[in-house]
Amino acid sequence: MxxxxxxxxxxxxxxxxxxxxxxxxxxxxxxxxxxxxxxxxxxxxxxxxxxxxxxxxxxxxTQDIQAMRFQNNLKNMTDPLQKYIYLMGIQERNERLFYRVLMEDIEELMPIVYTPTVGLACTHYGHIFRRPKGLFISIRDKGHIRSILDNWPETNVAAVVVTDGERILGLGDLGVYGMGIPVGKLCLYTACAGIRPERCLPVAIDVGTNNQTLLQDPLYMGLYQERDRSQAYDDLIDEFMEAVVEKYGQDTLIQFEDFGNHNAFRFLRKYREKYCTFNDDIQGTAAVALAGLLAAQRALGKPITEHRVLFLGAGEAALGIANLIVMAMMERGMTQAEARNKIWLYDKDGLLVKGRLQETDSNQEAFLHDSPGTVESFLDAVNTIKPTAIIGVSGAGRLFTHDVIKSMGTLNERPIIFALSNPTNKAECTAEDAYTLTDGRCLFASGSPFGPVTLNGRIYTPGQGNNAYIFPGVALAVILSGVRHISDKVFLEAAKTLAEQLTDKELEEGRLYPPLSNIREVSIQMAVKVVEFVYANGMAFRYPEPTDKDSFVRATVWDTHYDSFExxxxxxxxxxxxxxxxxx
Structure with missing residues (x-):
């Protein structure tokens, strides 16, 4: 031979x-x-x-042997940041092997490449930097963004995830260190929904940072200046959006990620009818939270229209969830005013009510109510409003105190407690506290993962309200069907689809979401449902319309097998x- x-x-x-x-x-x-x-x-x-x-x-x-080597090495590591660095090293050397390893152990490794460890990686970005990923565009590049896009080696980009680093998870302003977020999000586009990695582009917009620690760090990798909040910032974002569609086409998906509250809302309003865009912190978070509530109503036998919801936090995540809940209630026959009256917001200055001294912005006005009386703490708000569900999206840590959780357990036979802030140390409470202080009666979900809780001989598996259940499947559907403008109805449909995929057995285990180990199939089924929805509602622009949409979606899914060069x-x-x- x-x-x-x-x-x-x-x-x-x-x-x-x-x-x-x-x-x-x-x-x-x-x-x-x-x-x-x-x-x-x-x-x-x-x-x-x-x-x-x-x-x-x-x-x-064989790839099997290669995967075994890397999996064994990962098992010998205990430090999450060390695992993150090691995994990113695999991605930098062998892309298909990286996704093979990630997909085969997605439940264990998603918290490494995404929340909560990606937040830790962002804070150390300049210290663990190996090779650049994605495009870095600074305020000094104004007027030259198209030429920078031309430097990107891939020409068939279908999805862009962009951040300006101002509000990274619950960690605040990390400037250019926020690049870890678009990179992590796009890893999940591929791992969860099978979108080809070469069609994904992570972008960090650097307009400075107000984080004084970074500005004094010699290893910081961005501009040493405070954030530019002048018209030049808006002009830069405008130029970026125009350059992306000019380069890659008007149906290119642009996902906004971890912008500050003010910019997140106004850019969503400004661009949603001009471009194929969405904001995951507003709309993706809303869909995954609503899916949890829809799953909870199955456990309670109580429609969503009968719930009262109290939010801890009144920023983009809270308002996104609140508005989608209103849409879901209206679909069940309520008026918009009736639905909004079911929802209350509590922020760092207290309960949002009409005439309060602290300023509120226009995005919050729909949820300002008459004062219910004296409310001096979140516990007071719980006891006064008597919510059936509390949802934490404040990023301020353990503010669902023992007294708050006990009160929810007293007010409700099965209280709904969602501690959605990321990373883990910013969650409003732990799963153990939620289950223990309600005698196992609560329906609990968190943004970052918590392990199973054993109580009175029963094992409770907490649900993780992870946006990864939503944005990869939605993105795949949008790309395949040529959607030009993404309606909130798409995210309502995604939420309903996610809730439907939770089995009765999983619900009995305490889950409000399917196991992460099944997220590839969950994402594909969601993409199929959303493709059906956008074609049925005249939102799709790619024709001819596929007759068998399940086969159409599955035929596009990228896998990790090596290409043969022979x-x-x-x-x-x-x-x-x-x-x-x-x-x-």
């Missing part, structure tokens, strides 16, 4: 229809490109053809060789 191969290479053959012919890179550059590198999984013919024979150890490994057979003078059967 080896002698035949030696003869073959000396023939300098001309092979037609080789699947590797499209590969521009050969030799070591091909191995340094994470999109084409297979490590030791390159076969002997591939190594010969591509000019990398001798650049690797002689053993040819032809099916070699048929050269005097030599006949099939690498699939002869290379033993």
């Amino acid at each position: 080896l002698s035949r191969l030696k003869t073959t290479w000396s023939l300098r053959p001309c092979v037609s229809a080789c699947r590797w012919a499209h590969t521009k890179e050969k030799g070591k550059p091909l191995m340094l490109n994470p999109r084409t590198n297979k490590g030791m999984a390159f076969s002997l013919p591939e190594r010969q053809i591509l000019g990398i024979h001798g650049l690797l150890p002689p053993k040819v490994e 032809p099916d057979t070699y048929d050269w003078p005097g030599v006949s060789f099939s690498p699939k059967t002869d290379q033993k």
